[in-house]
Amino acid sequence: MSAAETRGIRFQPDETPAPALSLGLGLQIVILSLAGIILIPTIVMRAGGASESYLSWAVFATVAICGATTILHAIRIWRIGTGHLVVMGPTGVYIAVCITAVAEGGPALMATLVVVSSVLPLVLAARLPLFQRLLTPTLSATVLMLIPVTVMPAVFGLLTAVPDGTSVMASALSALAVLLVIVGIALKVTGAPRLWAPIVGVVAGSVVAAAFGLYDTDRIIEAPWIGFPTGEWAGFDLEFGPAFWSLLPTFLLVTIIASVRTISGAVAIQRVSWRRPRAVDFRAVQGSITVDGLGNLLTGLAGTVPNASTTVGASVTELTGVASRSVGIATGAILVVIAFLPKALAVVLAIPGPVVAAYLGVLLAMIFIVGMSVAMRDGIDYRKGLIIGVSFWVGIGFQYDMIYPEHVSGIAGGLLRNGVMTGGATAILMTLFVELTKPRRSQLVVAFETSSMPKIRSFLGILADRNGWGAAMAARLDAACEETLLTLLHQDDGSDVANPGRRLRLAVHREGTGAVVEFVVAAQDVNLQDRLALIGDEPGATPAEREVSLRLLRGLASSVHHQQYHGVDIVTVRVAAPMSDAD
Incomplete structure (x- = not known):
């Protein structure tokens, strides 16, 4: 049952x-x-x-x-x-x-x-x-x-x-x-x-x-x-x-x-x-x-x-x-x-x-x-x-x-x-x-489009060096952010084209040996958290193209929370350090 x-x-x-x-x-x-x-x-x-x-x-x-x-x-x-x-x-x-x-x-x-x-x-x-x-x-x-x-x-x-x-x-x-x-x-x-x-x-x-x-x-x-x-x-x-x-x-x-x-x-x-x-x-x-x-x-x-x-x-x-x-x-x-x-x-x-x-x-x-x-x-x-x-x-x-x-x-x-x-x-x-006592969040504001990924990647690389994260953790954080961005773009209109006038605010802070990344964007119609739960019900099914990013994200992030408000979405992604980096 x-x-x-x-x-x-x-x-x-x-x-x-x-x-x-x-x-x-x-x-x-x-x-x-x-x-x-x-x-x-x-x-x-x-x-x-x-x-x-x-x-x-x-x-x-x-x-x-x-x-x-x-x-x-x-x-x-x-x-x-x-x-x-x-x-x-x-x-x-x-x-x-x-x-x-x-x-x-x-x-x-x-x-x-x-x-x-x-x-x-x-x-x-x-x-x-x-x-x-x-x-x-x-x-x-x-x-x-x-x-x-x-x-x-x-x-x-x-x-x-x-x-x-x-x-x-x-x-x-x-x-x-x-x-x-x-x-x-x-x-x-x-x-x-x-x-x-x-x-x-x-x-x-x-x-x-x-x-x-x-x-x-x-x-x-x-x-x-x-x-x-x-x-x-x-x-x-x-x-x-x-x-x-x-x-x-x-x-x-x-x-x-x-x-x-x-x-x-x-x-x-x-x-x-x-x-x-x-x-x-x-x-x-x-x-x-x-x-x-x-x-x-x-x-x-x-x-x-x-x-x-x-x-x-x-x-x-x-x-x-x-x-x-x-x-x-x-x-x-x-x-x-x-x-x-x-x-x-x-x-x-x-x-x-x-x-x-x-x-x-x-x-x-x-x-x-x-x-x-x-x-x-x-x-x-x-x-x-x-x-x-x-x-x-x-x-x-x-x-x-x-x-x-x-x-x-x-x-x-x-x-x-x-x-x-x-x-x-x-x-x-x-x-x-x-x-108020959490580590200070590092923030980046960019256009809500795939062309912003190089800026995001550079921003994450600086944070990885500053926090002493190893190469494996830096790569996992980079991949998780990329898949989250692609998923949010796909949810909007089924494509990854630019979204004129819309902005993405990225806030990152350290949590233990891992990281917490917060995405704040204009509102979507589908809850990312629900989609992640839904694709887990049929593990043997062949994923559709639009679900590939979701499946990758589920493997990269330790948790994903999606809060939908009128006019704004807040997605919080927790990324745990790989065992090699955590040790």
């Missing part, structure tokens, strides 16, 4: 399941994420002192905007969206700063801060290649593994979110029913029934809860079928007083951390969405961050809490084997419709806390595993291990008030008590330190 078959993906993003299946899975996702979507604006508005009428408006706007931006993710218009099953929702990293903003200046101040800070993700998305050395898979893996750490306390709190006087057994049995059904189906059932594991588990848990009187049917009966919120839009605070300027840096910092989470989620959904493993398409990552920026702009204009890309889609895909973007469209459409259906909202809100907690526990466990797989994807050395390990435990330490809590709690409204923020910031700082 091939690696592609063992992944168990029934529908890839570009494949369309039956409409009933798309709607069914979309409904599952909505049912199991709606409570979280509603909970965060409820916490912010009530803790900040906003009125109940404004809370109804904030919940409506949050659900509707989450639906619209989830659809935007799936359909991927121009440079906006991922083309994957990515669900939008409020993120917990904004809770503390949004509560402070509402308390100090009302929803109008929060709306102004959200609109201003929404520019940052748009700038980051457009300039993501500039940050590619910091926003690494190591950072993504760290953040993915910390997400369950930060959310689990709230999840476990839902286990006791039952009316006073309720038997402990009622809560425990409801959660246990969900856990047993979902895990049992996922582990032992194959084919179509596995797709319904989440909803079957929640229904089973809700039935058990209803037997103990935990399912709130009165909420459903009292809610109207169709309705529009009675609250009014709060407008903007355009005075830009001391409260605005004191909170703006914190909002910008939290927005950066939210963008890191978005990058992690965009990487995760790509890792689990294809039968055959593919290199991460960073154009989709840019599209994901862009949707975050647009979503934040919309939520700011509406006067509610910011949204961000969540990892729900990745965990549901891993659990069900369905990654079709049509499920994302169905999910978004259902959210938009539900925003105008108070009774439908009540059906979801009536699900008891222990049932929601058990389901979220399974999803968060899957997210943690996805984070581990991202960390191990390209191998792990002591540097990556140290960054992930230290950052992970720093995040846990701050999250659970184990690191100077009496001092940390007063900084930026307790912002440092968020494990994702502190762990992610630690990973960024450690990665920055590694980058």
Whole structure:
């Protein structure tokens, strides 16, 4: 059985399941994420002192905007969206700063801060290649593994979110029913029934809860079928007083951390969405961050809490084997419709806390595993291990008030008590330190054409003499660079003719006894890393002429990583010294 078959993906993003299946899975996702979507604006508005009428408006706007931006993710218009099953929702990293903003200046101040800070993700998305050395898979893996750490306390709190006087057994049995059904189906059932594991588990848990009187049917009966919120839009605070300027840096910092989470989620959904493993398409990552920026702009204009890309889609895909973007469209459409259906909202809100907690526990466990797989994807050395390990435990330490809590709690409204923020910031700082202390890169800028090879060869020869590389290493480095250049040229238009106006930046530095070469050129349509993996599937086949350079490159380089962005490609080639030179 091939690696592609063992992944168990029934529908890839570009494949369309039956409409009933798309709607069914979309409904599952909505049912199991709606409570979280509603909970965060409820916490912010009530803790900040906003009125109940404004809370109804904030919940409506949050659900509707989450639906619209989830659809935007799936359909991927121009440079906006991922083309994957990515669900939008409020993120917990904004809770503390949004509560402070509402308390100090009302929803109008929060709306102004959200609109201003929404520019940052748009700038980051457009300039993501500039940050590619910091926003690494190591950072993504760290953040993915910390997400369950930060959310689990709230999840476990839902286990006791039952009316006073309720038997402990009622809560425990409801959660246990969900856990047993979902895990049992996922582990032992194959084919179509596995797709319904989440909803079957929640229904089973809700039935058990209803037997103990935990399912709130009165909420459903009292809610109207169709309705529009009675609250009014709060407008903007355009005075830009001391409260605005004191909170703006914190909002910008939290927005950066939210963008890191978005990058992690965009990487995760790509890792689990294809039968055959593919290199991460960073154009989709840019599209994901862009949707975050647009979503934040919309939520700011509406006067509610910011949204961000969540990892729900990745965990549901891993659990069900369905990654079709049509499920994302169905999910978004259902959210938009539900925003105008108070009774439908009540059906979801009536699900008891222990049932929601058990389901979220399974999803968060899957997210943690996805984070581990991202960390191990390209191998792990002591540097990556140290960054992930230290950052992970720093995040846990701050999250659970184990690191100077009496001092940390007063900084930026307790912002440092968020494990994702502190762990992610630690990973960024450690990665920055590694980058700044690396050997200085020697650079050469030439025309992107075969006629530049003599200049490149001369440049590499000077570097070989400077670094004391032997003749074998110098020849291997020269050959690897030549094959990479030829491959990139062939991918562009199938020939090696000149590319007028396009430039190639070559950066080389020593790594141990070997070398790391970075090619930065205008964007291509095909990922070199994927092509290298693809030609390895048929070792006995006669290579086409255009694949000769690929096969030679695979033999010369110890690793090749191809990051595709809008407007630019970055190819990193590692060349190990031959044994004769290494010795």
